[in-house]
Amino acid sequence: MATDMPSSIHVSSHPCVRAKLSQLRSSSTGAADTKRLIHEIATIVGCEALAHGLSTQAVGTDVSPLDYEYTVEGTTPSHVSIVPILRSGLSMVEAVQSLLAMPAVVHHLGMYREKSTLQPVEYYNNLPYHKPNDASQVSELAIIVDPIIATGSTMCAAIETLRDWGVPRIIAIGVLACEGGLRKAAEVWPEGVELWVGGMDAETDARGMIKPGLGDIGDRLYLTVGK
Template identity: 75%
Template sequence: MATLLPTNVHVSTHPCVRAKLSQLRSRSTGSKETKTLINDIATLVGCDALAKGLQTVQTGTDSSPLDYEYITEGISPSSITIVPILRSGLAMLEAIQALLPSPVSVHHLGMYREKSTLQPVEYYNNLPYHKAGDTSGVAELAIIVDPIIATGSTVCAAIETLRDWGVPRIISISVLASRDGLRRAAEAWPEGVELWVGGVDAETDDRGMIKPGLGDIGDRLFLAVGK
């Protein structure tokens, strides 16, 4: 399946991701377990994404407890922001924060899909304002976290928002995607975006939900099923 996808798409083959994704699919998996499984999958997929998306740089020297000097290392780029898509992206935030060696900024984007058109509507954006042409306060790398890529509309809108903000590079990390939605997202900005997902399902239904999918992850996380 992965061979049919664009080259900037990376689908996990980790056995633990596949097993945890299978557990997450079950309708019997409760809210607490759903949150834990999303965190675990985000950690595993995030490890691969950051291994490819970051580089190691020497930052100086320090001394070990035995007084031996060693070269200290950090990551590049150092200017990173994590962008969770509200609501369900919040469940992945701690996993990615824990992987990074130093705290980074977090800027939230709130989006929902309009029911009749399935198009994204942005209702919240706390990216820092800057004047046109001034990118001094813009991160070098934005990491989008959103568990689901279904039709691809939401992640495409997030990519466009971040691109307009001035971010030169984006990594998108998700738990599950549909094949068409993932392809659509990959084509939104091929030279600037890398997409990493835990698994891929073939299609969506007429409601824009992935089949068999995971259901509405936001509702499952926040016990809002049947709202």
């Protein structure tokens, strides 16, 4: 990892993540194993991200099976949303849900990259936009999940969308990123966004695909290669 990366960028050094990424890179890894590996990597990276992004607070007391009273701890912030970027972000939702102590609402963002310009086009957004002066629907923390951050344009667009929604803080979790795309995403809202990824490659090719990368994760998950 480059030593001059912004402090908001975190690339996992976990040996299990590195080994699983190598398995995920292989063209011989089928859809079932692709789904499993993404889930496992997202769980580990999610643990790292949430250990940094959440804290605990006392929410009451309870009694253990031996009849001893203890303090019940909950996580804060409590109003959290998970925002998968369709399609492939769906593969990471269950991993993040399993880590959170309380249920989190899931808001979907549908985006695709236009082939000639490589710019993101939004085609679906189910954020509950609120009335003026009513922020009750806005989450205290939004967790964006997207396996790949390549050029960074899609992640930048998602960050801008959530910022416009009114969310005060964002954690973005990915499986693999390109260095340039990570830097670009980190510049959008430096004080409001933390980016956590399982690994980082140096560059993208002319098609905007990470080298050596993981290929098109959506196609690999849903067997739509060559569509």
